[in-house]
Amino acid sequence: MIGYGFMGAAHSQGWRVAPRFFDLPLAPTMDVVVGRDAAAVHAAAGKWGWRESATDWREVVARDDIDVVDIVTPGDTHAEIALAALEAGKHVLCEKPLANTVAEAEAMTDAAAAAFARGQRSMVGFTYRRVPATTFARKLVADGRLGEIRQVRAEYLQDWLTDPEAPLTWRLQKDRAGSGSLGDIGAHAVDLAEYITGQRVATVSGILETLVTERPLLGEGVGLSGTASDQRGPVTVDDVALFTGRLESGALASFEATRFRTGRKNGLRVEVSGSKGALAFDLERLNELEFYDATLPPLEQGFRRIYVTEHDHPYLAPWWPPGHMLGYEHGFSHQVVDFVTAVHEGTQPSPSFADGLHIQRVLDAVERSSAAGSAWVPTDA
Ligand SMILES: NC(=O)c1ccc[n+]([C@@H]2O[C@H](COP(=O)([O-])OP(=O)(O)OC[C@H]3O[C@@H](n4cnc5c(N)ncnc54)[C@H](O)[C@@H]3O)[C@@H](O)[C@H]2O)c1
CATH class of the missing domain: 3.40.50.720 (NAD(P)-binding Rossmann-like Domain)
Structure with missing residues (x-):
């Protein structure tokens, strides 16, 4: 490692x-x-x-x-x-x-x-593809429980940069991080929306903005836990990334990534709406999936909260008795399971580098769109 x-x-x-x-x-x-x-x-x-x-x-x-x-x-x-x-x-x-x-x-x-x-x-x-609730959400879509997908909304909201004196770590430097909120957390929102819907983002129109343009340089520590020194330097990445897009089917999608959303600690949310139903996932409540079945009689309809902790839910079999919750770290064990299994079986683990390249092209298209006054830019889908 x-x-x-x-x-x-x-x-x-x-x-x-x-x-x-x-x-x-x-x-x-x-x-x-x-x-x-x-x-x-x-x-x-x-x-x-x-x-x-x-x-x-x-x-x-x-x-x-x-x-x-x-x-x-x-x-x-x-x-x-x-x-x-x-x-x-x-x-x-x-x-x-x-x-x-x-x-x-x-x-x-x-x-x-x-x-x-x-x-x-x-x-x-x-x-985040390996949180049981997101894997289960993908299955509901693939099984046709949502019908035709009409709209998708994906956002990844954090607040660790709201303090303008927070230090200029590598995540705020374009030459080190590539981009800001866009690549750091927006990449997750795009990947998760694509994973759940089974469709790629085909075109985007976006806007990127840097809210605090100068910060204290990093003193001690690394990454998110670094402390500030008394020197200052320029922030060279976006703080906020807002973009809309169309999936391969033509369905509309909206995306938002920011590390300035006061009060949101790790708010990765995806909402998918279709002709037969809808679902919503929120990482801050990662054991739950909201599902709305529009085929039920109208008097019985309503979003219900599925507690994704049954042994038959994805990845849950070897864990705790139903209801005993998983956390952030379990996704990394599931990642090892899938990777090692693919190595053993000789199959292509998912997401592949080709999938990662596609996400990179979406990020790049958003940057070019923002530079061109939010023009629509095709990705590679
Ligand atoms: N999958 C997720 O949910 C998730 C979450 C956070 C970060 N990430 C990604 O993980 C990667 C690392 O992020 P992080 O939060 O762990 O960062 P971090 O700053 O906490 O840690 C980075 C590590 O890399 C080391 N390092 C930096 N440059 C190096 C070099 N040239 N040679 C050897 N080591 C070097 C640092 O010493 C440090 O140990 C990034 O690509 C980030 O986008 C993914």
Whole structure:
């Protein structure tokens, strides 16, 4: 695993817990975690259960005893590490968004396709596909319970940047993160809306805005937990991304991604409305799915709250008795289950690098649309 910040902790938990609850066809071993600060990455290895730590990812990626490379670093490093890992014959799990540019994502997708033919597997970490309620939502749509999809609304709302003195971490720098709210959390909203509906976004019209243009530079720490120094620098990414779109079928969709929505901590919500029914998911209540069955007699209609904790719900079989809830971290175990199973069975894990490239093209289309006065821009769907 390369990187040991927020996602480093989450992925470590996934690798450690998945084999203890699910009957995996292969037994993963947590061999090496890589970072740039020897003492800090050594401490992380001890805490999270990695056998070794190292400071040179190139050396680790070239090792014969490593089969899988898990990339949990910021976006500016994804392409270089993934290409090297695929070249070295490894399976690759890479965090989202796949890369910082379409060109990088294309190179990664080409390399992954060539590697697939050699028996290697690659996957992007759009973890929210693996919350049981979202997987179940996709099944309801696929089973026709919503009929023809007419409208989709997807939003990802957080508030950790509302303080203008919050430090300028890598997520606020275009050369490191690629984009701001758009790629950081908007990418999840697009992927989840597409996953649930089974349709891609075909065209977009968007607007991007930066609300706080200068912030204190990062002092101590990394990522979301960094503290401010007394120097300042420019914010080079969007703070708010608003866009509308059409799905492949022509259905209308609206998207919103912001880290400035006061009071919303991790509000990833998707609402899908169709000719026979509707559903709504909210990550802040991730064990629940709202479902409206418009085929019931009118006097019985109404949104009902399905508690997605039954053993027959997706991924739930090995967990707790019904009603005993899962949390944020379980998605990372489910990700390991799906990835390891695909490696064993020789199938393409989902989402693939090609899926990640498509999302990258949607993000790029939103940026070009915003620069062109919200003109409609086609994606690749
Ligand atoms: N799937 C999800 O829900 C989800 C959630 C958060 C973040 N992410 C993604 O995960 C990735 C990492 O985000 P994070 O929140 O863990 O960031 P973070 O800042 O908490 O951690 C980043 C880690 O990468 C290391 N790093 C940075 N540059 C490096 C380099 N050149 N070489 C080696 N290590 C390097 C840092 O030391 C740190 O350990 C990003 O792509 C982000 O978009 C995904």
